[in-house]
Amino acid sequence: MTHVDYDAVVVGSGPNGLAAAIVLRQAGLSVLLLEGKPTIGGGLRTAELTLPGFRHDICSAVHPMAMASPFFQTLPLARYGLEYLTPPVAAAHPFDDGTAAAAFGTVDDTARTLGPDAARYHRLLDELVEHWPALAPDVLAPLRFPQHPVRMARFGLSALQPATLLGGGFRTQAARGLFAGMAAHAIQPLTNIATSAIGLVLLAAAHRPGGWPIPRGGSQAIADALAAHFRAIGGHIETSTLITSWAQLPKARAVLFDITPAQLLRIQGINLSRAYEWQLRRYRYGMGVFKIDWALSSPIPWTASEARQAGTLHLGGTLEEITATEAASARGHHPDNPFVLLAQPTVLDPTRAPAGRHTAWAYCHVPNGSTLNRTAAIETQVERFAPGFRDLILGRATLDTAQMEAYNPNYVGGDINGGIIDVGQLYTRPALRVSPYRTSRAGVYVCSSATPPGGGVHGMCGYHAATRALRDVFGMKAAPLR
Secondary structure: OOOOOEEEEEEOOOHHHHHHHHHHHHOOOOEEEEOOOOOOOOOOOEEOOOOOOOOEEOOOOOOHHHHHOOOHHHOOHHHHOOOEEOOOEEEEEEOOOOOEEEEOOOHHHHHOOOHHHHHHHHHHHHHHHHOHHHHHHHHOOOOOOOOOHHHHHHHHHHHOOOHHHHHHOOOOHHHHHHHHHHHHHHOOOOOOOOHHHHHHHHHHHHOOOOOOOEEOOOOHHHHHHHHHHHHHOOOEEEOOOOOOEHHHOOOEEEEEEOOOHHHHOOOEOOOOOHHHHHHHHOOOOOOEEEEEEEEEOOOOOOOOHHHHOEEEEEEOOOHHHHHHHHHHHHOOOOOOOOOEEEEOHHHOOHHHOOOOOEEEEEEEEEOOOOOOOOHHHHHHHHHHHOOOHHHHEEEEEEEOHHHHHHHOOOOHHHOOOOOOOOOOOOOOOOOOOOOOOEOOOOOEEEOOOOOOOOOOOOOHHHHHHHHHHHHHHHOOOOOOOO
């Protein structure tokens, strides 16, 4: 029998790679996790990007899907110092008249601010929020027969609609704008089929315990806790080990890659089939992002009080305006008034900045591969809803799409979702196969956000890929999620 150094090797330590490694180790296998950077984390890293003492999240900042993840909820991450902070307002959506829509901690609290849209809001969210723990394993899974088919069918009737249709069914500016901002996390035109799904899931997360939390100390805390748990149960991690060739890997019965198709195609000697490689080359990446981090002298002076209490802001105005600007970006344009997603962690976490100072983080969507500097456009959008904002800026750091990809090669052309999650790639990412996690080579799997259910800090791509490898290679089953 050929000597096997490890039962399984996982390449890449983003949330999905970490999740896959933990699942495999929980099954009693010897597991090695390899990371090309000096620190683990992928999109979960925190650093002083602007001025000394100001700690910024390089990629993800607010984590509704971490709280909504059925796998992460099985792990004792608080044991390793992870503490989530929940803002009074999960997300606020300001308008030009000085008001703001807001997603509060419950459906009731949110609905009562929506006037004539309150009843419809309840109809859309009540069941999803109440039954999320049961529905989550189906919603955040590859295509399969659901455990709760009737509830999933009811969710699907709304989720498969374009956001312009479902959100357009509201009567008030507040409800329409609130839903548009949530759906814009899909990073595609809001007229696309199934763009309502992300809006519904994010609203449901806002109304569940924990809401849209910010990790104390920064997003690195999530990665550190996952890594600490992996090590505590006997896993091994090696950093500063960039894999570019199959020959670099130790012998293992299963290898899982937390990378997207573009990187997988660059691994020398992996020996994938021509048909599989053909599918990988046809894989589509979506819009990129242009990101800014700010060091600020004081809190952002939002006109709307709800915005001052929110961890996350959606800046884009009305549903119609967001629809137009997202469509323009998808067509390769750079609108003057882009949709901006902004996080203000120091509203809750003073450890991120020197005493009395603050940080903020924002991005807008841009055409894939764009290197146009969008600083002025983003800051104009912030100033639109918070006059005087520019006067507070002590320092800033920016990343265009090329810099984002250089930092994390999975962000091809600045696409932080690891590939567009439209209806054509919802369940066929990265290739059309019986199991999307299997490659054409036996024992080799993809566990990144390029597999279902896609982008977000939830670890479910890694969980599902690891459970598939356990069944295929080792004849084992992972504990089911409930």
